[in-house]
Every structure is written in C-alpha cells, then in structure tokens.
Amino acid sequence: MSPAPLPQDAIRYWHEPVLGGIDLLMANCLTHRFARHAHEEFVLAVFERGAEHMEAEGGSLVATAGSVLLIPPGIAHTGRSATADGWSYRAFYPRADLVHDVSTDMFRERVRAAALPLGLYADRRLFRRLQQAHREFCVKASGLDLAVELVGALRVFLAYAAPNAARSRLGNESRAVGMAREFIHAHYADPISGAEIAAVVGLSLPHLMRVFCASTGVPINVYLNTVRLGHARRRLRAGELAADVAAGVGFTDQSHLIRRFREAYGVTPGQYVRDSAAKAAFSLPSRE
Numbered sequence: 001m002s003p004a005p006l007p008q009d010a011i012r013y014w015h016e017p018v019l020g021g022i023d024l025l026m027a028n029c030l031t032h033r034f035a036r037h038a039h040e041e042f043v044l045a046v047f048e049r050g051a052e053h054m055e056a057e058g059g060s061l062v063a064t065a066g067s068v069l070l071i072p073p074g075i076a077h078t079g080r081s082a083t084a085d086g087w088s089y090r091a092f093y094p095r096a097d098l099v100h101d102v103s104t105d106m107f108r109e110r111v112r113a114a115a116l117p118l119g120l121y122a123d124r125r126l127f128r129r130l131q132q133a134h135r136e137f138c139v140k141a142s143g144l145d146l147a148v149e150l151v152g153a154l155r156v157f158l159a160y161a162a163p164n165a166a167r168s169r170l171g172n173e174s175r176a177v178g179m180a181r182e183f184i185h186a187h188y189a190d191p192i193s194g195a196e197i198a199a200v201v202g203l204s205l206p207h208l209m210r211v212f213c214a215s216t217g218v219p220i221n222v223y224l225n226t227v228r229l230g231h232a233r234r235r236l237r238a239g240e241l242a243a244d245v246a247a248g249v250g251f252t253d254q255s256h257l258i259r260r261f262r263e264a265y266g267v268t269p270g271q272y273v274r275d276s277a278a279k280a281a282f283s284l285p286s287r288e
Contacts, residue, residue, distance in 0.1 A: 009086075016137060018146045019194070019205065023093040024137050030086035034079035041093040042116075043071035044157065046130045050087030054079050056118055063089070068121040068130060070161065075118055090134040094154060102154045105206040107165040116161055129156045139259070142252060147194035148221040151206050170214055176201040177215040180208065181223070188227045189250045194220070224250075225260050232257060232269070237276055242269045 011027040056077035133153035198205040212220040246257035
C-alpha cells in the first residue's frame with residue numbers, strides 16, 4: 001500500500017473591485033510560515049479551524065477557532081501553526097479610509113485607526129457575521145450585494161470594538177431614498193454599484209445603506225434583487241430561457257439567478273416554470 005499523500009497548504013489571495021477595492025484571503029495552512037510583514041490596510045480575520053501563533057508588537061498571541069483578529073495598518077507580525085494540525089482562516093483587508101467612512105456614519109466622532117488596537121475578539125455572533133460576509137465573496141454575487149455585506153460586517157465589528165462610542169442619529173433623507181429607488185427601477189438590468197447610487201443621491205454609501213434600510217425596511221441590495229426577481233418571474237413565465245433571463249435582468253449569470261431565486265422563493269426558476277405550467281393542486285402534510 002502506497003503511503004497517504006502529505007497534506008498541502010492551500011492559500012487563495014485575491015482582489016475584489018468593491019467599495020474602491022479590497023483584498024481577501026482564504027487559507028488552510030499546515031506547514032506554511034508567514035515571515036514578519038505588515039499591511040497598509042487593516043487585517044480582519046476569522047479563524048475556522050486549529051490555531052495560529054503570531055508575534056507582533058513585542059509580544060505573541062494565539063488565535064484559535066471561533067476567534068476574530070484585528071491587526072491595524074502598519075503593525076508587523078508573523079504567523080505559524082500553533083499545533084501539529086495547522087489552521088484555517090478567512091481574512092478581509094479593508095482600507096483605512098473605508099473603515100473611517102463606516103465609522104463616521106455610525107458614530108458622532110470618527111473612530112480612528114489608533115483607537116482600534118491589535119487584538120483578539122471571542123464573540124460567536126461577530127465571528128458568524130464576518131464569516132457569512134466572507135463567504136459571499138466566494139460565490140457569484142453582484143457588486144452591490146458584496147458592498148452591503150462588507151459594510152454590514154464592518155458595522156457589526158465596529159459596534160463590538162467600540163461599544164462606548166456615541167452613535168450618530170439618522171436625519172430625514174426620504175428624498176435621497178426615493179431617488180435611489182427610482183434609479184434602481186430604471187437601471188435594474190445594469191451592473192449597478194453602490195458607489196454609483198450614492199453619487200446619484202449625494203450621500204456616502206454607508207449612510208445611504210443605513211437610511212435606505214431604515215426607510216424601506218429592507219437593505220438596498222435586497223430591494224434591488226426583489227426588483228430583478230420580479231422581472232425575472234415575468235420573463236420566465238413568457239418562455240425565456242433562464243440564462244437569457246439572468247443576463248436580461250442584471251444577475252451575473254444563471255447560477256446567480258438560481259441562487260437568489262431559491263433564497264427568495266424556496267424553489268429554482270425551473271421548478272417555478274414547471275409548477276406554473278402544470279397548475280397542479282397539492283396539499284401540505286397533515287400534522288395529525
């Protein structure tokens with residue numbers, strides 16, 4: 001019997017053109033060692049398996065599964081496995097100006113980089129929110145979906161990291177929300193970006209996201225997807241192919257349409273077309 005293959009390090013590091021651009025990383029590390037280095041951006045990482053040993057600022061710390069790590073810009077650090085089994089993690093590298101934009105919208109006084117020190121956070125809700133946002137970047141999704149996920153994740157993190165900071169209050173931006181809704185209905189079939197809508201209505205994107213949700217009851221990307229799905233249903237019932245419908249209503253491809261359709265309605269576009277054509281009566285299972 002031949003020996004089992006040795007486990008390999010698997011690291012993926014990429015850039016997404018969302019909110020001015022952000023780098024992301026997903027890694028399963030077994031033998032890899034990160035040499036001492038620093039980033040121009042923040043590092044915001046969630047640890048899914050194992051443990052990583054790091055040295056930074058003259059000390060050391062160990063990030064274990066379920067924890068969240070923040071490294072501010074310019075902090076030199078190393079990284080290696082703290083156990084024989086290695087570790088797995090996901091990381092965002094948000095620019096300082098993006099973090100500042102989100103914090104400026106959230107708080108009465110800007111939470112500056114110096115107020116967010118190197119540290120580990122052990123909070124399950126925070127971990128899951130950041131993990132969910134990172135997973136969105138690993139599947140087909142629109143730029144607006146990703147922007148909303150990223151800003152939402154940063155909001156949750158900042159609220160946790162700065163619990164005593166005074167929150168800013170919402171103003172009356174109903175006109176801006178109305179303009180955003182009109183823009184979405186007019187351009188739903190285009191690859192709309194959050195920055196584009198924000199520029200049209202004259203608000204920062206983090207602020208627009210907050211006031212839009214407060215006014216309509218749904219996040220701005222959910223509103224856009226709802227408009228797109230409404231048009232998709234009508235075109236599917238008219239006999240158009242799902243791939244053509246996806247391209248015609250603004251989804252990135254057919255798989256993106258299928259995923260959003262199933263999330264909203266519990267069935268695929270194909271099931272919707274077949275059930276609409278069959279018009280079959282059925283009953284739910286009895287509880288008796």
